[in-house]
Amino acid sequence: GAGVSQSPRYKVAKRGQDVALRCDPISGHVSLFWYQQALGQGPEFLTYFQNEAQLDKSGLPSDRFFAERPEGSVSTLKIQRTQQEDSAVYLCASSLGSRVYEQYFGPGTRLTVT
Amino acid sequence: AQSVSQHNHHVILSEAASLELGCNYSYGGTVNLFWYVQYPGQHLQLLLKYFSGDPLVKGIKGFEAEFIKSKFSFNLRKPSVQWSDTAEYFCAVNAQAAGNKLTFGGGTRVLVKP
Numbered sequence: 001g002a003g004v005s006q007s008p009r010y011k012v013a014k015r016g017q018d019v020a021l022r023c024d025p026i027s028g029h030v031s032l033f034w035y036q037q038a039l040g041q042g043p044e045f046l047t048y049f050q051n052e053a054q055l056d057k058s059g060l061p062s063d064r065f066f067a068e069r070p071e072g073s074v075s076t077l078k079i080q081r082t083q084q085e086d087s088a089v090y091l092c093a094s095s096l097g098s099r100v101y102e103q104y105f106g107p108g109t110r111l112t113v114t
Numbered sequence: 115a116q117s118v119s120q121h122n123h124h125v126i127l128s129e130a131a132s133l134e135l136g137c138n139y140s141y142g143g144t145v146n147l148f149w150y151v152q153y154p155g156q157h158l159q160l161l162l163k164y165f166s167g168d169p170l171v172k173g174i175k176g177f178e179a180e181f182i183k184s185k186f187s188f189n190l191r192k193p194s195v196q197w198s199d200t201a202e203y204f205c206a207v208n209a210q211a212a213g214n215k216l217t218f219g220g221g222t223r224v225l226v227k228p
């Protein structure tokens with residue numbers, strides 16, 4: 001596709017449930033990022049992949065958050081035992097290897113934990 | 115840790131008025147600078163970017179931004195806004211020594227009245 005796609009676009013989870021959020025980056029983009037955007041705030045970095053290697057996971061807020069990109073393309077962000085404070089929009093971005101910080105964003109997944 | 119500040123949370127102005135949005139960052143090393151825009155119901159889109167060279171950068175839709183290194187600022191400007199410029203604007207900084215992630219400001223909501 002032409003841009004970054006994410007699914008589902010909306011997810012409602014009950015507290016304690018596990019969720020999995022998917023990101024399809026732009027074809028050919030080797031770098032992939034996950035960000036969390038709370039209501040009324042700017043996105044905050046969670047983790048970064050170059051191909052299948054997770055090179056930076058310093059932004060993951062707890063060990064309940066886990067991300068993978070096993071074949072260097074599609075990525076999944078998993079949140080275990082969701083809490084109300086996990087409610088946010090989860091954004092995926094991808095970029096070329098030559099300008100990794102020039103990132104192109106997907107539409108996001110809005111997660112609501114009830 | 116690096117931080118990005120956007121001074122105005124909300125701006126309301128009339129069509130044809132000039133717009134200037136402030137952005138300051140707290141990092142003394144080499145930086146790459148970005149403005150993203152999010153139109154209602156749409157995803158984050160890259161508006162303009164600065165890597166090096168001429169500190170006055172021109173982007174899409176008549177926007178420009180000026181990098182003033184001594185002031186740690188990267189303000190966004192448009193001489194004459196249109197109703198279609200109603201959106202939320204985010205400043206973002208990549209501090210090269212801190213890796214490839216972007217650090218975002220809190221965003222400025224701009225409402226242009228017709």
